[in-house]
Amino acid sequence: MASRAKATIFDIAREAGVSKSTVSLVLQGSGLIRPETASKVRKAIEDVGYVYNRGAANLRKAHSNVIGMVINDLTNPFFAELAVGMERVFQSAGIVPFIANTAENPVRQEEVLKSLMEQGVAGLIVSPARGTTPGAFRRIETAGLPVVFAMRRLPESRIPVIAPDNHRGAYLATAHLIGKGHRRLVFFGGSSDLVVYHERLGGFREACETQGIAAGDALVVEGETSRRGGIACLETALTMAEPPTAALCFNDAVAFGAMLALRKRGLEPGADFAIVGFDDVAEAEHYMPALTSVAVDSAGLGERAAHVMLKMIQSRTTRAEDHIGAVNLVVRESCGPDRRARNRPAGSGDAA
Amino acid sequence: MASRAKATIFDIAREAGVSKSTVSLVLQGSGLIRPETASKVRKAIEDVGYVYNRGAANLRKAHSNVIGMVINDLTNPFFAELAVGMERVFQSAGIVPFIANTAENPVRQEEVLKSLMEQGVAGLIVSPARGTTPGAFRRIETAGLPVVFAMRRLPESRIPVIAPDNHRGAYLATAHLIGKGHRRLVFFGGSSDLVVYHERLGGFREACETQGIAAGDALVVEGETSRRGGIACLETALTMAEPPTAALCFNDAVAFGAMLALRKRGLEPGADFAIVGFDDVAEAEHYMPALTSVAVDSAGLGERAAHVMLKMIQSRTTRAEDHIGAVNLVVRESCGPDRRARNRPAGSGDAA
DNA sequence: CCTATTAAATGGAACGTTCCAATAAATCAA
DNA sequence: TTGATTTATTGGAACGTTCCATTTAATAGG
Numbered sequence: 159m160a161s162r163a164k165a166t167i168f169d170i171a172r173e174a175g176v177s178k179s180t181v182s183l184v185l186q187g188s189g190l191i192r193p194e195t196a197s198k199v200r201k202a203i204e205d206v207g208y209v210y211n212r213g214a215a216n217l218r219k220a221h222s223n224v225i226g227m228v229i230n231d232l233t234n235p236f237f238a239e240l241a242v243g244m245e246r247v248f249q250s251a252g253i254v255p256f257i258a259n260t261a262e263n264p265v266r267q268e269e270v271l272k273s274l275m276e277q278g279v280a281g282l283i284v285s286p287a288r289g290t291t292p293g294a295f296r297r298i299e300t301a302g303l304p305v306v307f308a309m310r311r312l313p314e315s316r317i318p319v320i321a322p323d324n325h326r327g328a329y330l331a332t333a334h335l336i337g338k339g340h341r342r343l344v345f346f347g348g349s350s351d352l353v354v355y356h357e358r359l360g361g362f363r364e365a366c367e368t369q370g371i372a373a374g375d376a377l378v379v380e381g382e383t384s385r386r387g388g389i390a391c392l393e394t395a396l397t398m399a400e401p402p403t404a405a406l407c408f409n410d411a412v413a414f415g416a417m418l419a420l421r422k423r424g425l426e427p428g429a430d431f432a433i434v435g436f437d438d439v440a441e442a443e444h445y446m447p448a449l450t451s452v453a454v455d456s457a458g459l460g461e462r463a464a465h466v467m468l469k470m471i472q473s474r475t476t477r478a479e480d481h482i483g484a485v486n487l488v489v490r491e492s493c494g495p496d497r498r499a500r501n502r503p504a505g506s507g508d509a510a
Numbered sequence: 511m512a513s514r515a516k517a518t519i520f521d522i523a524r525e526a527g528v529s530k531s532t533v534s535l536v537l538q539g540s541g542l543i544r545p546e547t548a549s550k551v552r553k554a555i556e557d558v559g560y561v562y563n564r565g566a567a568n569l570r571k572a573h574s575n576v577i578g579m580v581i582n583d584l585t586n587p588f589f590a591e592l593a594v595g596m597e598r599v600f601q602s603a604g605i606v607p608f609i610a611n612t613a614e615n616p617v618r619q620e621e622v623l624k625s626l627m628e629q630g631v632a633g634l635i636v637s638p639a640r641g642t643t644p645g646a647f648r649r650i651e652t653a654g655l656p657v658v659f660a661m662r663r664l665p666e667s668r669i670p671v672i673a674p675d676n677h678r679g680a681y682l683a684t685a686h687l688i689g690k691g692h693r694r695l696v697f698f699g700g701s702s703d704l705v706v707y708h709e710r711l712g713g714f715r716e717a718c719e720t721q722g723i724a725a726g727d728a729l730v731v732e733g734e735t736s737r738r739g740g741i742a743c744l745e746t747a748l749t750m751a752e753p754p755t756a757a758l759c760f761n762d763a764v765a766f767g768a769m770l771a772l773r774k775r776g777l778e779p780g781a782d783f784a785i786v787g788f789d790d791v792a793e794a795e796h797y798m799p800a801l802t803s804v805a806v807d808s809a810g811l812g813e814r815a816a817h818v819m820l821k822m823i824q825s826r827t828t829r830a831e832d833h834i835g836a837v838n839l840v841v842r843e844s845c846g847p848d849r850r851a852r853n854r855p856a857g858s859g860d861a862a
Numbered sequence: 863c864c865t866a867t868t869a870a871a872t873g874g875a876a877c878g879t880t881c882c883a884a885t886a887a888a889t890c891a892a
Numbered sequence: 893t894t895g896a897t898t899t900a901t902t903g904g905a906a907c908g909t910t911c912c913a914t915t916t917a918a919t920a921g922g
Contacts, residue, residue: 164653166908177872182910192870207652212628213565214908217877224629232609233590233792241584245611249618254625256608257584259597266601273606276564277576277629300559301516385796418796440585444737444770446798518878529902534880544900566878569907 165206174202185210216278224254225467226274228267228284230310232259234384234411235439236456237285240308243460244283251468253280260287264294271298281467285309288383289351304470306478308463311353318470318478320463322454324354327485328361331406331434331452334487336369339496340404340432344377346391346416347408352383355408358436362406383408388415396423403496404432410439413449417492432493448490459483517558526554537562568630576606577819578626580619580636582662584611586736586763588789588808589637592660595812596635603820605632612639620646627655633819637661640735641703656822658830660815663705670822670830672815674806676706679837680713683758683786683804686839688721691848692756692784696729698743698768699760704735707760710788714758735760740767748775755848756784762791765801769844784845800842811835 167181174181176199183191184199191199216222227244229237241257248255258274260267267287271294274282281304286294290312298305299317311319335343345362348355359378366376379394381387388407392415395402407413413435417427427433428447435442438453459481466478519533526533528551535543536551543551568574579596581589593609600607610626612619619639623646626634633656638646642664650657651669663671687695697714700707711730718728731746733739740759744767747754759765765787769779779785780799787794790805811833818830 168908178909179872179874179911180870183871186910190870195870207649209649209653210628211569211630211908213568213630214877215910216565217563217569217879217908218910219877224625232584232593233587235585235587238585238590241611242613245613249621254610254622256610258606258608259593261594261597269601270606273576276562278563278565297559297561301561385792414796421798440737441793444766446773520878530879531881531902531904532900535901538880542900547900563878566907567880569878569909570880571907 165208166211167208169206170199170202170208173206174199213278221280221471222278223252224256224277224279225281225283225471226271226277226279227255227257228260228270228274228282228286229257230260230262230267230285230287231383232257232261234409235441236409236411236437237309239439239456240285240460240463243457244464245460246457247461247464247468253468255283255464262287264289264291268294271295275301275303279303280471281305283308283463283467286312288349299476302476304467304476306463306466306470308459309354313353316477318466318480320459320466320481320483321354322452322459322483322485324357324485325361325364327436327452327454327487328358328406329365330361330485330487331436331450332362332365333369334450334489335404335406335432335434335493336365336371338404338432338493340402341371341496342375342377342400342402342404343371344379344391344395344402344405345408346379346395346405347381347383347387347412349380358406358408377402381408381412383412385411385415385418388412388417389419390415392416392419404434404493406434406436408436410435410437410442410449410451413451413492414441414445417445417447417449428492428494430497432496434487434493438488442488443490445492447492449492450490451488452485453488454485455483517560518563519560521558522551522554522560525558526551565630573632573823574630575604576608576629576631577633577635577823578623578629578631579607579609580612580622580626580634580638581609582612582614582619582637582639583735584609584613586761587791587793588761588763589661591791591808592637592812592815595809596816597812598809599813599816599820605820607635607816614639616641616643616646623647623650627653631655632823633657635660635815635819638664640701651828654828656819656828658815658818658822660811661706665705668829670818671832672811672818672835673706673833674804674811674835674837676709676837677713677716679788679804679806679839680710680758681717682713682837682839683788683802684714684717685721686802686841687756687758687784687786687845688717688723690756690784690845692754693723693848694727694729694752694754694756695723696731696743696747696754696757697760698731698747698757699733699735699739699764701732710758710760729754733760733764735764737763737767737770740764740769741771742767744768744771756786756845758786758788760788762787762789762794762801762803765803765844766793766797769797769799769801780844780846782849784848786839786845790840794840795842797844799844801844802842803840804837805840806837807835 167178170181171178258270285308307319379391381391420427435449435451438451442449442451519530522533523530610622659671731743733743772779787801787803790803794801794803
């Protein structure tokens with residue numbers, strides 16, 4: 159049954175006693191073909207075990223039906239959620255998204271992008287790896303391929319971005335911490351080569367300033383954006399002369415790491431040290447203690463990114479509006495009041 | 511700079527003053543070309559903003575450099591780890607893996623497989639969705655495309671499988687539970703349309719039998735293989751006339767769910783009810799309490815699957831040996847001894 | 863019955879590569 | 893110098909589709 163060489167439309171044509179053009183028309187669901195002929199052809203297709211060669215087709219057709227999704231860290235559940243959101247909308251548009259992981263490695267990213275382009279994707283949705291060079295997307299842009307950045311952006315790039323309102327999210331979270339009585343705050347994780355980092359840190363700083371926290375009391379500890387990074391950040395923070403009592407973490411992974419490190423030191427997250435995360439991944443709700451976090455609706459952002467991409471492809475443009483998604487703080491159990499504040503007059507003795 | 515129509519090797523040829531064949535040769539890194547000519551061509555490639563059309567090339571060449579990775583649940587961190595393992599080895603072989611998610615949906619899976627085939631992938635690594643029909647891979651097999659199943663298998667299929675030793679893993683875990691004094695055990699999650707389920711359940715049952723647990727005391731509660739499934743399983747188990755004191759869970763997600771449900775009822779996982787997971791995802795170690803689980807070395811299995819695939823492609827065969835990966839039980843804090851056993855003579859009064 | 867119109871099916875060129883066979887240029891042996 | 897050999901380069905025919913321009917067949921109008 160399995161003929162050695164793979165079947166082409168010519169084989170189908172012979173089998174069905176029609177011309178290759180007729181077969182092609184049937185394959186495309188054209189209404190020009192008489193129904194009986196069409197079903198005869200369809201039977202032949204089945205019989206010869208035909209598989210459509212999209213590469214050959216794309217040689218003539220303008221655009222393919224696949225779009226590439228380039229993600230910087232597949233093991234972060236956050237990105238899986240993003241991916242799932244995108245898939246929902248692409249599926250109903252008859253588009254197949256292929257996901258590729260860059261593992262936060264710009265070199266790998268380069269390869270992956272190249273490969274995706276060579277494959278003839280119709281568009282690219284990218285969450286760029288840390289340390290991506292400014293020129294990394296020049297090739298793609300000059301090729302006129304639609305690209306949208308999801309979650310992350312590059313400095314001075316004209317590529318549209320779909321991302322949550324990082325500044326506001328961080329502001330909200332920080333204000334919450336301050337409202338709980340904390341005066342010595344720290345920002346954990348991330349690094350300055352990430353635009354998102356500056357946005358979140360900016361929100362953190364603004365909240366500190368408007369709520370009257372002295373600049374010197376708003377600490378910053380950079381680090382990896384992973385659980386491991388969170389552990390490291392906490393260790394660093396606790397060795398400080400005047401250690402903080404609350405942390406806003408770059409993302410939930412960092413927050414989980416920080417909580418873990420607290421436990422290792424016999425401290426209880428929430429009671430002994432307040433932690434707020436960012437992203438609100440599914441785990442946040444189920445953690446012990448449940449993590450207070452800034453919900454960004456990752457699946458929703460994924461859907462949005464997909465829609466924008468669809469529109470770009472359709473209108474064959476490479477430009478689109480940025481979309482800044484609403485955020486909201488989900489308060490759970492990981493940030494109680496500052497304990498020391500309860501034992502002293504509030505606001506006193508905080509400046510170093 | 512960005513010429514409207516995309517550049518082809520002819521454009522490069524004109525630019526460099528050579529023939530298209532020369533360009534092709536350079537593109538393939540052939541040693542037949544004089545170095546100076548080659549670099550002249552390479553410059554032209556750069557100048558015209560050329561992007562290689564792999565679809566066109568594959569029309570002549572036997573095989574592409576992309577392999578498809580079809581995963582049933584991208585949000586399960588376990589699969590992300592598997593994917594990462596595969597990527598490591600494919601990368602060094604110059605192969606780009608494209609990941610597609612089926613979200614445990616056989617229809618979606620069908621689409622995804624079709625699309626991947628049409629794209630001309632060189633091979634497929636698949637963790638089949640629950641409820642995959644036996645014929646789902648017939649098309650692919652008759653096309654002679656190499657396929658390997660990872661983690662999951664289909665009943666009566668000749669497709670090679672890379673999976674952990676599920677039977678043994680379950681046996682080990684169950685024996686551990688019994689060793690801790692538990693006599694009323696339950697198996698949580700999964701369903702009988704999964705071969706893995708039967709394997710793990712088989713190990714569970716065998717351990718019960720050899721360790722002298724009455725058949726009636728080895729309970730089974732089927733359910734989704736997710737956190738939510740675990741919650742449901744636990745609820746069901748606790749409403750039983752004579753509830754179990756320990757559970758082996760189908761996977762870690764189910765275990766996390768079960769622990770969560772215990773907490774909701776004011777019970778402490780480990781102390782009040784023993785839980786063992788399966789897969790040992792990264793979270794297991796960091797959970798509260800840390801989850802005892804069967805480690806399967808997912809990244810290692812991913813690497814193995816990739817190697818097998820590489821060999822199949824190379825030797826253009828569609829057959830390969832199954833690979834059953836070693837497992838080991840990682841004991842943490844989620845399963846203490848049976849409390850009741852401490853208050854009674856061991857082994858008495860357990861049969862219903 | 864002839865012509866105009868519509869419907870259905872078809873042949874051929876094109877898409878961007880690879881690869882083989884052929885040519886052209888350079889080197890060598892005699 | 894001539895012919896043989898090696899080294900670089902090239903033209904042309906595939907590869908499996910799509911799509912346009914045609915052809916053929918069927919139907920309708922007069």
